[in-house]
Structure formats: C-alpha cells, structure tokens
Amino acid sequence: MSGDTARAGLSRRDFVTAVSLSLLAGGCGRRFDPRRFHVPQSSVVGLFPASSYAVDFADLIFRGFQELGIALTGRRVFLKPNMVEYELDTVINTHPHVVSGAAIACRRAGASEVVVGEGPGHRRDMEYLLASTGLNDQLREQRIRFVDLNHDDVAVVPLQSWFTGLQELALPVTLLDSDFVISLPKLKTHHWAGMTCSMKNLFGTVPGAVYGWPKNPLHVHGISNSILDLTATIRPHFAIVDAVIAMEGDGPIMGRPRPLGFVAMGSDLVAVDATCARVIGLDPDKIEYLQPAAEFLGVVDASRIEHRGESPDRYGTRFDVVPALEHLRLSR
Amino acid sequence: MATRPTVTERDSLGTAADLSRTCAALRRTLLAARNQDGGWGYAPGRHSRIEPTCWAELALGHSQGRPPDVDAIRAWKRQDDWLLDVPGAPPNIAFNALAALMFLQERSTVPLAQPLISRLIQAKGLRYWQSPALGQDNSIQAWPWVDGTASWVEPTAWCLLVLKKVRSQSPRPEAAERIRVGEQFLFDRVCHDGGWNYGNPEVYGQKLWPYVPTTAMALLAMQDHRSHPVVMQSLRQLQNDVASERSVVAVALTIVCLRPYGVATAALEQTAIELSAEADPGNLLGTAMMLYALTDTREHAAFRF
Numbered sequence: 001m002s003g004d005t006a007r008a009g010l011s012r013r014d015f016v017t018a019v020s021l022s023l024l025a026g027g028c029g030r031r032f033d034p035r036r037f038h039v040p041q042s043s044v045v046g047l048f049p050a051s052s053y054a055v056d057f058a059d060l061i062f063r064g065f066q067e068l069g070i071a072l073t074g075r076r077v078f079l080k081p082n083m084v085e086y087e088l089d090t091v092i093n094t095h096p097h098v099v100s101g102a103a104i105a106c107r108r109a110g111a112s113e114v115v116v117g118e119g120p121g122h123r124r125d126m127e128y129l130l131a132s133t134g135l136n137d138q139l140r141e142q143r144i145r146f147v148d149l150n151h152d153d154v155a156v157v158p159l160q161s162w163f164t165g166l167q168e169l170a171l172p173v174t175l176l177d178s179d180f181v182i183s184l185p186k187l188k189t190h191h192w193a194g195m196t197c198s199m200k201n202l203f204g205t206v207p208g209a210v211y212g213w214p215k216n217p218l219h220v221h222g223i224s225n226s227i228l229d230l231t232a233t234i235r236p237h238f239a240i241v242d243a244v245i246a247m248e249g250d251g252p253i254m255g256r257p258r259p260l261g262f263v264a265m266g267s268d269l270v271a272v273d274a275t276c277a278r279v280i281g282l283d284p285d286k287i288e289y290l291q292p293a294a295e296f297l298g299v300v301d302a303s304r305i306e307h308r309g310e311s312p313d314r315y316g317t318r319f320d321v322v323p324a325l326e327h328l329r330l331s332r
Numbered sequence: 333m334a335t336r337p338t339v340t341e342r343d344s345l346g347t348a349a350d351l352s353r354t355c356a357a358l359r360r361t362l363l364a365a366r367n368q369d370g371g372w373g374y375a376p377g378r379h380s381r382i383e384p385t386c387w388a389e390l391a392l393g394h395s396q397g398r399p400p401d402v403d404a405i406r407a408w409k410r411q412d413d414w415l416l417d418v419p420g421a422p423p424n425i426a427f428n429a430l431a432a433l434m435f436l437q438e439r440s441t442v443p444l445a446q447p448l449i450s451r452l453i454q455a456k457g458l459r460y461w462q463s464p465a466l467g468q469d470n471s472i473q474a475w476p477w478v479d480g481t482a483s484w485v486e487p488t489a490w491c492l493l494v495l496k497k498v499r500s501q502s503p504r505p506e507a508a509e510r511i512r513v514g515e516q517f518l519f520d521r522v523c524h525d526g527g528w529n530y531g532n533p534e535v536y537g538q539k540l541w542p543y544v545p546t547t548a549m550a551l552l553a554m555q556d557h558r559s560h561p562v563v564m565q566s567l568r569q570l571q572n573d574v575a576s577e578r579s580v581v582a583v584a585l586t587i588v589c590l591r592p593y594g595v596a597t598a599a600l601e602q603t604a605i606e607l608s609a610e611a612d613p614g615n616l617l618g619t620a621m622m623l624y625a626l627t628d629t630r631e632h633a634a635f636r637f
Contacts, residue, residue, distance in 0.1 A: 087541070122530050124486075125545055127615065128579040151374035151617070156420035170421045191465070191536055209374065209383065210421045212477020212484060213530045220458070220481050254538040322536055324465070 032161035032232060037296040043268035044068055045275045046308040047315065050244045050263050057101020057263070061240060062108045064265040067308050070238060073110035078178035079103060080236075082185040082201045083118045084252060086132040091245050091257040093133050094186045098242045098263070100138035102184055117174055119149030119204045121214045122253075126150065147174045150208035161232035163292070164221035169233070170210045181236040183269060187243040187260070187276050188251035191322045193223050194287045195280070196252050197273040198239035202230040224289035231269060231297055239272040240265050246280070248319035260315055270298025271305045278302065281318035283330040347602060351626060354605045355395055358623040361613050362388050370404035375614045380404065382417045382427040386434045387620035390634050395627035399438035405431050406444060413447040422478040425455050429475075429490035433634055436497050449498055452491050453510050457483030467534030474517035484531040485521060485546050488514050492553035497637040518550050519562055526565035527573065542566075544573050544582040548589035552635045555592045567593060574600065580611050580618035584625035591629065592636045601626060 046064050050057070065072070079102055081094035103114045116139065123129055126148040130136035139146050152172035159166055175181065185201035193200055203226070206215045218226035241264035249255040260279070266272040270293045274284035284290040284300050294300040321328065365372060371380025372388045385404050393400035408415045408431075414423035415431055428448050435445035452475075460470035460482055474483035475491040492514040495507040523533045527542025528550040534540060547570045557563045574586045583604050587597045608622055628634070 123543060125543070125579050125581050127612070127618065128544075128577070128582060131578055148374075153373065153378045154418055154421070156418065168420065170418055209381065210418055210424065210478075212424070212426070212481070213486065214484075216476065216481035216484070217478065250536050250538055253540070254535070 031163050031228075031292070032296045034296060036160065037232070039294070039296060039298060040268065042304045042306055043266065043271035043299040044306045044308060045264060045266040045268070045271050047262045047264050047275070047279075047312060048309040049261060051261050053095050053097045053244055057098050058104035058108070059101075060263060061102050061105035061265070064240070064263065064309070065105060065109050068265060068267065070267070071110060072106055072180060074112050075106075075110070075180040076113040076178045077106045077111040077115070077180045077182060078175055079106070079114060079116045079182050079184050080175075080201060080205060081116065081118055081135075082196070082204065082242075083120050083129055083133060083135070084204075085120070085122055086129055087253075090253075091186065091247050092188075092253055093135075094184050094242045095244065096133060096135040096138040098240070098244070099135060099184060100142050100144065102182065102240050103142060103144045106182070111180070113145075113178075115145045115147055115174060115178065117147035117149045117152070117172065117205075119152075119172070119206065119208055121203060121208070124150065124208060124213055147172070149175065149205055150213075152207065154207050154210060157233065159229045159233050160235070161229050161296070163225035163228040164218075165225075166217075166221060166229065169229075170207055171205060171234070172207055175205050175234065180238070181234060182238045182240060183236045184240050185242065186247065187241050187264075187280070188247035189249060189255055189280070189319055189321050189325070190252050191250055191325070192219075193227065193289065194321075194325055194328045195273070195277055195282055197241055197276050198236070198269045199227050199231045199273050199289065199293070202227070202234055202236070205230065205234060224292075227289040228292055228297070231293070236269055238265070238267050239269045241272060241276055243276065243279070243315075246319075248280070248321070250322050256320070258317075258319060260317070262310060262315055268298040270294065270300060274300040274302070275305060275307070275312055278330060279312050279315045279317065281316070281330050282321075282328045286328045347598075347605070350605045351601065354608045355623060355626055358608060358619055358626070359392065359395060361619050362392060362616065362623065365616055370401075370407075372616050372620070374617055376616065382408065382415055382424065382431055384617045384620060386427070386430045387617060387624060390434055390437070391620045391623035391627065393437070394633070395623055399441070400434050402435060402438075402441050402444065405434060406441075413451050415448070422480075424477060425452065425475055425479070426477055426487035426490045428452065429487065429494045432494045433490070433497065436494070436501070437634055442501075445494075445498075449494060449504070449507075452494055453504070453507055455479065455491070456510075456513075457481065465536050466532060467537070468532065469520045472513060472517045472520055474514045482531075483517055485518065485528045485550055486530070488517050489546075489549040489553040492518070493635060493637070496553070496556065500637045515554070515557070518554060522550075522562050522566060523569075526562070526567075526569035528566070542569060542573065544570065544577055544579070545585050547573070548582075548585035551589050552592070555636070558593055567595070571595070577603075578607060580604075580607050580615060580622050583607060584618065584621035587625040588621075588628070588633075588635055591633070
C-alpha cells in the first residue's frame, strides 16, 4: 500500500502526527492534500470461495496473502472485525471463525504480534458481546489478545483529510501503535450509508468512552465524511471481507442473511469496497463516500481493478435495500 | 450440642463467606491497579479516567463504610468547570455527572459538585429534524455524551440522577425543567416491550431490543416513578433479561438498580460472586461496579435519592 516505505521506523502514531504537522499550514479550506495521497493506476482485489463457516479460514486467508503478495514478517498486526450487536440467528458481526482464521494466517505470514480490537457503537458491554458471539472462545483457544477499543487509552491525532470539518480525533493507542492494520468487516447493506464494508468498519475504532454510544459526532458531521476522514487518517493496509453470509435489506443490524460464499481481500480498501458494492448490485459511483474516495484514497473504476481468485461475476447478485436507497442500484 | 443448620441457613452462611472473600479479592484487584496519580484506568497500567476512578472510589469507600476518597477527581484537569477525561477531546457529560454524584456522597464535598451541576443543567442535546425512519421524538433535548450531538439514554440517566439527588438534598429551581425534559426523553425512548438500549427504540419500523446495563441506568434515574406503567414494564424486562446475563457490568448494574426498587437481589448476588471468580482482572470498571454492587446496601447510597 502506498506510504508503507515512508512509514518505516515510525509507529503509526508518530507517522500520523508527523504528516499532520506538515499539513496544518496548507490544509485549511481543502478536503485533502493531494500531495499526501497516491491513487494507484490499478489495484488488485481477490475473491476467494468459502461456501460456509466450516472452511479453514486460516488456510484460505493465508493463501490470499500469498496470492496478493502480502508478507507480514515482524509486523505488529491489528485486526479490526465488525461487532455491533448480538441477536441469535442474525449475521450482524464478522464471523468468529473468520476473525480467528485471519489471526492465524497473520502469524503464519510472519507477524510478530496479532491483536484483535473493536469498539462497538451500540453496546458498551464488550464482555457480553464477546461471549454471546462466540468470539471469546476463539480468542482464548488461539491465545489471541483482544482490546476493547471503546475503553482503550487514546491519543488525540490530527485528521489527514477534512471532510467532516474536524481537525482532530481521539483514537485508541493500540490501533495507532500497530504497524499493519487490517479491516475485517462483514459485508452488509447499511440503511444510512448504503453499504458497510472495509471503510465504514473503521467507525468501530472511535472510542465510545470519549464520544459516547453511538459515536454520534461521526453522524453529526456526516457519515460519509467521517468514513473518508477515518480511512484517510488510519490508512489501513489491508482488508479481509466476510462475505460468506452477508446481510441485505435493513442493515447493518435488522437485515436478513444472504449467502454469498466468498472472502474478499485487498490492499486498496476503496477497490475492495467498490468490488463488493458491484457484487451486491450497488453502483459504487453512487455511494456517497466512494465517489470522493476515488480522488485520493483508492480505485473505484472497475476497469482498473484486477481480480484474483474468482471473478466478481460469479457472485454478482442484487441485494434488497431499504426504499430510501433504491437510487444506489447498479444499472446492469 | 449444636443442631445442624437448615439448608437455608447453610446457604446463607456459605454465601456470606463467599461474599466476604469475593469483596476482599475485588478490593485487592482495585488497590493493586491504582495509578500513581490516585486514579484508575479502564485496565491496569492504563491512564486514569474519570469513570473507572469514580466507580473505584465509590466501591472502595462503601465497602469500607466510609465516604469515597475524592482527591483524584478533585485534582482532575478542568476546562470551563468541566472535568476533562481526555485532554484535547470534548468533555464527557455522562462521566462529569458520575463525578458529581460522587461529590454528593459526603456533605463536605458537596460544594465540589456545584460547578459541575451548573454545567449539567446548561448542557442539552441537539434538537433534530423529525426523521420518518426513527420512531421517536427528535425535538426532546435531554443530555448528549458530548456537546454538539444528540441526546442519548446513558448520559440522560446519569444527569437525571444528579439533578434528582440535588432536588432531594437542596432544591435548585432551574433544575426542575431539565428533570422534566430528561424524563420525557426516557419515556419517549423506551423500547417496545420495556427497557432501554443506547437510545433508538425503532429504526425503519423495526423494533430494536433493550440492553441490560442501559435499562438498569435508566431505571435508577426513574426510581421515583416506580408505579408508572413504563417503569414497571421495564423493571420486569430487566429482571427477565438479566437472568441469562453472564456479564459483570450487566449483573452489577442490575443489582445496584434493583435495590432502590425493593426487589430481592440475593440470587443475582450469588451470580455476581460466581462471575467475579472468573472475571477478567483487566476489566477495572467491571471490578469496581461489582464491588460497589456487592457492598452498597445502605439506604442513602450513591444512586438513590
């Protein structure tokens, strides 16, 4: 991912602070500084079949790393799954098998440390969520460290883009001190944002113990704006999307399960999200946060996205959405 | 020759011993995790924060039959009378209310609460447009987590508790209207079958479910309306939902909530003792809440008015 070389030797916190200080003078009035971002000519997104949650996700994701040229030797990896709520027989959260599989795959790829962290936006009670979703069992079994991002220590860091109009945000130190961030979302429709995938998943990094439940400043300043500022500031290195059973309709909580049967992976989160949008029948050019993302964060244009594993056409379908989002439909 | 204890007596004796051991262990955990500045973080070794510090001081104080030690919070960094949980971030209104509640525990520290109470009376959530997607009244301006955002259940519950406590100790006329609005908000945001979540009972016609911790907090704030149908229904909902809970925070808050309602908590206390034995020692907020729940049985406890 662009920027990795420049970050060598710096913690994420150092990097974010150093870059921001240089931006402050020239950033006023602009939504982002194009000198600080690089959109590649093309990006690679892998779609790897997973017919159920019984598959060996560690193997699948490790093969995905190899296919996409990801080496994690010596890296301190931070895995950010999506955990919002729990209700029996729903598919609200990234499946625990995908989370533990990703952690094992990271270790196999050479990571020196793997931490899983999440800060749910509705429930404060992480103990309840970890137990009810079954993630706690997976974490214990694999001896994976978990950090509740809602209650972690925080550092106030300058934002790297200014779509919200905010200048800075408190973010968890465990996230900032890692050196390889992987967004690990569940693919769902979202009744406000259109779709939630690897970029929207970053809402869970914003600490509730600072901003509350839900993280309402992100809504007040615009969900799409917040998605862009968070992605620009955190700059995740990779995305692994749980689209084995996705959610359609009134997502991200009350929607219906919809089996898709794949895991999407890639270093360009914009390209990953754009690909997933097309698969579920939404037009990424109509999704509010993906349009500006194409200007500075990554690739939306399908002709510039190279696919590995399976073709998106194999999975292409049409998800139900709430009536207010019908205008986001892809014209096929 | 002593007669053999009945089953009830034996259980009671066993529970008392377990309770004593559990509380001693919880106290040790808290004391060992205290930071040099006198406060507590959410986990050992983490920076001191307002919320775990208040709960820890309340718990340690009540468990030893003394008022909470307010020194750490008294010395906290302030901005415009607000306690700043994280310098550079906006003041957290809910946790400032919790600090005010702690100051209100002892006559000598009540003056420390006054500047906070004045700020809490002034604070209000944004008035929002009426969204057809949300089955709620967005015009009600109760309390937000941070300034410039909408009103939510948890900060509203804590702020209501403070103002009602003040009302019972030394009435402030300007607080009466804020109490009315706060109650209106909680009645508006109650879930369909009773209880509260973070503050949205319905989205796009789909009824959202209540959470145990937020229901307990809201019921604490509404303990003076115990015969109101919404409160009675929510109390039943809480008792039903907590039966399957294995979370330290949820069980502890429920015990704290049920006491002012006069509901027996012995069975929940037993659950609490079991949970404490296997609880994550890294969860200092849960540890403090549990110690408070297991020791604070006094009539004039922090969350009664």
